[in-house]
Amino acid sequence: MDETTPLFRAGTVVLAGRPNAGKSSLVNRLVGAKVSIVSDKPQTTRNAIRSVLNGPSYQIVFVDTPGIHEAKSKLGTTLVHAAAESMDSADLVCYIVEAGDRKVGGEDEEILSILSEVDSPVLLVVNKSDLAGRGDGLTPVRDLYGERIPSLAGAVAVSARTGQGLDALVERMLAFLPEGPPLYDEDIFVDRPxxxxxxxxxxxxxxxxxxxxxxxxxxxxxxxxxxxxxxxxxxxxxxxxxxxxxxxxxxxxxxxxxxxxxxxxxxxxxxxxxxxxxxxxxxxxxxxxxxxxxxxxxxxxxxxxxxx
Ligand SMILES: Nc1nc2c(ncn2[C@@H]2O[C@H](COP(=O)(O)OP(=O)(O)OP(=O)(O)O)[C@@H](O)[C@H]2O)c(=O)[nH]1
Ligand SMILES: [Mg+2]
Missing domain, CATH: 3.30.300.20 (K homology (KH) domain)
Incomplete structure (x- = not known):
């Protein structure tokens, strides 16, 4: 490659976390379109939904996943399986938690045990920082989860609601993407009809x-x-x-x-x-x-x- 050829990066970023953490809200905000539905009820998302953010020198394919929870039905196990499976082949896993978290709940224990087996780097994304009161909740939440994640690659505070921290989040993601051509055509923004x-x-x-x-x-x-x-x-x-x-x-x-x-x-x-x-x-x-x-x-x- 000669010096005039700009470096292009493309890769897959999975958003995983417990139900209601704000994964779909984040993806929608990041790609600037409603690709995944949102509600205040847990277990809203039922499919791993891929959507695309095209930048001047990068393409990020986001994978929104169903919230990981203690499954009580075949529906539940199907959702958890879909989420866990998509983490395997990701260039980066964003583990979405909330700024108000002060103890690790059962669902997050489950996620932490899945993440301990995942080879991909994990970025801790502390969402809902608009609700954190003073500060953005980053330090206590990073302390809470951080040392339990073997492949932790950093922590970022964001708000899907206000957009705060999202530019910095995309910046952080780019460092984990391999050099290579786009994975999807430029006019595709979601992999669903x-x-x-x-x-x-x-x-x-x-x-x-x-x-x-x-x-x-x-x-x-x-x-x-x-x-x-x-x-x-x-x-x-x-x-x-x-x-x-x-x-x-x-x-x-x-x-x-x-x-x-x-x-x-x-x-x-x-x-x-x-x-x-x-x-x-x-x-x-x-x-x-x-x-x-x-x-x-x-x-x-x-x-x-x-x-x-
Ligand atoms: N205040 C605040 N609320 C948020 C933020 N992000 C998401 N929410 C709210 O949190 C709730 C859950 O959001 P979703 O995006 O559906 O969460 P999810 O993680 O995709 O949930 P599942 O699909 O059930 O796993 C909704 O009521 C959102 O409006 C945020 O940054 N700040
Ligand atoms: Mg969702």
Whole structure:
């Protein structure tokens, strides 16, 4: 390579951590697009979702992962497996914790034991530093987790909410990326089709408008997705989707009084899908009871949660 050729770096950075630590919020903020849904309920993310940040001399492929937790169902073990598996081949693992953490909980014990087996370097990312009060929480949190991570490569305080520390975080990441050509075409920003993103947006609205066990019992399947891009004779993007829940009581909760809740889920979903696709959307939304889907290998596959 002669001196005039700029050095290009490209690699994979996995974001891992317990549910709710803010992994998806961070990824969205880093790539500047909503690639992964966010909610205040744990176990929001159900797939390892890859998204791309292109810089002048680098490409970072982020892998958002499901929160690692003590799994109680086949759904849970599938999520934890997906997260742990993606760490293996990463150039860097960002372990996301929270600025307010003052003791190591059970979920983080689990993550620490996984990280002790991981060869990739680990960067401790202390998120939610906007909530830390005075200071950014970096020192106590680094002391808490730092010495338990054999391949610790540093610690950074950030806030996915305010954006604080994110430029510095990207800077730190670049040092771990190998020299090499981009892994993805420049126009790709997420490795999932529109149909997947639409089903996730619908699930996000279910999470937003439901509580207790309903969010964990819900899954969304898009059965029909006819976009004007593929069907030029259509003026609107037609989507038929079903929300699966485990019990009749949950179906009634999602329906709401005279169907008010499902209408609101549909309305919010439609607006957001219209915004990101640029098409007018007709959303035909159903709720069905499917007992035991969380324990069924076949259902997890059909719903796109179990992959590979
Ligand atoms: N105050 C504050 N809240 C945050 C920050 N980052 C994320 N949150 C909130 O934390 C909650 C969880 O965020 P997510 O991004 O869904 O967390 P996650 O780690 O992806 O969660 P799972 O997908 O369930 O593993 C949401 O209510 C976010 O709005 C932050 O920097 N500051
Ligand atoms: Mg998430």
């Amino acid at each position: 529109e149909k997947f993103l639409a089903s996730e947006i619908i699930r996000e609205k279910v999470l937003l408008l439901s509580h207790q066990e309903v969010p964990h019992s819900a899954a969304v399947e898009v059965e029909d997705y006819k976009s004007p891009e593929e069907y030029p004779e259509r003026k609107v993007l037609y989507i038929r989707a079903t929300i699966y829940v485990e019990r009749e009581g949950q179906r009634r909760i999602l329906l709401g009084d005279k169907g008010a809740r499902i209408r609101e889920i549909g309305r919010l979903s439609r607006l957001e899908i219209e915004e990101f696709t640029g098409h007018r959307v007709y959303l035909d939304l159903w709720i069905k009871v499917r007992p035991g889907w969380k324990q069924s290998e076949a259902d997890l596959r059909r719903l796109g949660i179990r992959e590979g």
